[in-house]
Amino acid sequence: MSLAESWDRYAVASKPRRTVNATGDTTWLNWTQYADHGPNESVLGSVAGRRVLELGSGSGSNLAHLVTLGATGQGVDIAPARETVARERWGDLPGIAFRTAEATAFLKETDETFDVVLSIFGAVWFVDSDTLLPLIRLRMAPGGILAFSHLPPGSQGPKPAKSGLRHDRTPDEWGRTLTGHGFSDVRVSLIDPPEGRAVGTMLVRAFAA
Ligand SMILES: C[S@@+](CC[C@H](N)C(=O)[O-])C[C@H]1O[C@@H](n2cnc3c(N)ncnc32)[C@H](O)[C@@H]1O
Structure with missing residues (x-):
């Protein structure tokens, strides 16, 4: 089974996001693995008028939220089923686009630049950082922000067959890796889990100088 097929299986087994969250919103940004938990989009600064790229955009719901706030959004996901679902739900939003592509392949072929890169x-989390980060950096506008989240090192999580190793890193390791690839002002936060849950979330932000 190819990597795309493997992620497609994972996509088909994934639950769609609810249409309304606990506070009654119809779009929202969710950095963590828990519903109604964690920081919102404010950790990115204002996104109005900014060009956002999401690598591994899944059902497109996080990107759609940023587009409702005035961003233009390009979602990229390796799994064809993700593009279908994202287009069905969010394709009518002006300024949003979804594409089936592997992240490094997309970054190699695009000539666009982005103010915000989200993952x-x-x-x-899933692609070798020494391959992916230089490609991301090349496509980022000066002053742009890269922001991504994943489980803290040592936690369980999605790992479809053939996805290779997940790139779990400690905050210090992300600091060194991102700085080594030309990013600056690396900020890593550990978001506590909700009550009764054991595993938190790592949120990493870094800037293109
Ligand atoms: C755990 S899901 C998260 C989806 C979404 N970001 C969310 O928060 O709901 C990981 C997503 O990354 C995509 N993905 C994994 N490796 C990828 C790659 N190399 N290029 C593009 N997409 C990838 C998968 O198909 C999947 O949709």
Whole structure:
């Protein structure tokens, strides 16, 4: 089974996001593995008028939220089923686009630049950083922000067959890796889990100088 097929199986087994969250919103950004938990989009600064790329955009719901706030959004996901679901739910939003592609392949062929690159439990977690980060950096506008989340090192999580190793890193390791690939002002936060749950979430932000 190819990597795309493997992620497609995972996509088909994934539950769609609810239409309304606990506070009555119809779109929202969810950095963590828990519903109604964690910081919102404010950790990115204002996104109005900014070009956002999401690598591993899944059902497109996080990207759609940023587009409702005035961003333009390009979602990229390796699994064809993800593009279908994302287009069905969010394709009518002006300024949003979804594409089936492997993240490194997309970054190699695009000539666009982005102000915000996002990856929520997405490609940044699953693709070798020495391959992916230089490609991301090349496509980022000066002052742009890369933000991604994943489980803290040592936790369980999605790992479809053939996905290879997940790139779990400690905060210090992300600091060194991102700085080594030309990012600056690396900020790593550990988001506590909700009450009764054991595993938190790592949120990493870094800037293109
Ligand atoms: C755990 S899911 C998270 C999806 C979404 N970001 C969310 O928060 O609901 C990981 C996603 O990354 C995609 N993905 C994994 N490796 C990828 C790659 N190399 N290029 C593009 N997408 C990838 C998968 O198909 C899947 O949709």
